[in-house]
Amino acid sequence: KQEVTQIPAALSVPEGENLVLNCSFTDSAIYNLQWFRQDPGKGLTSLLLIQSSQREQTSGRLNASLDKSSGRSTLYIAASQPGDSATYLCAVKDDYKLSFGAGTTVTVRA
Amino acid sequence: GAVVSQHPSRVICKSGTSVKIECRSLDFQATTMFWYRQFPKKSLMLMATSNEGSKATYEQGVEKDKFLINHASLTLSTLTVTSAHPEDSSFYICSAPPRHNQETQYFGPGTRLLVL
Numbered sequence: 001k002q003e004v005t006q007i008p009a010a011l012s013v014p015e016g017e018n019l020v021l022n023c024s025f026t027d028s029a030i031y032n033l034q035w036f037r038q039d040p041g042k043g044l045t046s047l048l049l050i051q052s053s054q055r056e057q058t059s060g061r062l063n064a065s066l067d068k069s070s071g072r073s074t075l076y077i078a079a080s081q082p083g084d085s086a087t088y089l090c091a092v093k094d095d096y097k098l099s100f101g102a103g104t105t106v107t108v109r110a
Numbered sequence: 111g112a113v114v115s116q117h118p119s120r121v122i123c124k125s126g127t128s129v130k131i132e133c134r135s136l137d138f139q140a141t142t143m144f145w146y147r148q149f150p151k152k153s154l155m156l157m158a159t160s161n162e163g164s165k166a167t168y169e170q171g172v173e174k175d176k177f178l179i180n181h182a183s184l185t186l187s188t189l190t191v192t193s194a195h196p197e198d199s200s201f202y203i204c205s206a207p208p209r210h211n212q213e214t215q216y217f218g219p220g221t222r223l224l225v226l
Binding site for chain 2: 041046089096097098099100105
């Protein structure tokens with residue numbers, strides 16, 4: 001059974017600092033890995049999707065890396081802004097379903 | 111981008127009643143939809159996979175008679191929580207991959223259920 005872990009559970013940084021969010025998974029036989037953003041009481045917004053054959057994906061200030069063999073992914077958010085405050089979830093797809101981590105709740109202080 | 115809606119966004123009900131939650135894909139067709147449950151500060155847990163025109167596939171430990179799923183059309187799936195109890199209180203989220211691109215999943219905004 002796939003287990004997805006995200007560390008830290010919560011993070012508070014001053015505006016402008018770079019953010020580093022970690023995700024690890026136990027079974028490396030995955031199709032892809034996604035990072036999502038979730039605002040309080042809301043659904044999920046997909047940020048980045050990395051295929052199993054890829055090592056990273058970039059979108060604006062966001063960069064996600066994937067090391068499938070070691071079961072790790074890292075999401076980097078450059079020059080954080082208060083609007084980046086949210087919970088960030090990673091999810092791996094194996095076979096037919098997504099397995100989610102519990103998320104990292106980020107607070108960016110103005 | 112593609113949009114998935116859920117209705118209602120929030121519901122409070124008495125113990126013993128049944129509650130229906132709708133999940134609609136607004137601008138694409140979906141042969142499959144997924145229902146998740148999320149507890150505070152916890153992962154989303156897949157409950158079941160809803161298949162258009164056929165029976166839903168439930169994850170281990172999820173009672174199919176408790177959580178009835180119907181996927182009557184290519185744009186609508188419903189989750190009915192039957193005889194709800196306080197322990198069923200949770201945040202329920204659906205997602206759907208477009209029929210033409212199963213790689214991507216679009217998530218609904220979620221439904222907050224509170225059973226008194």
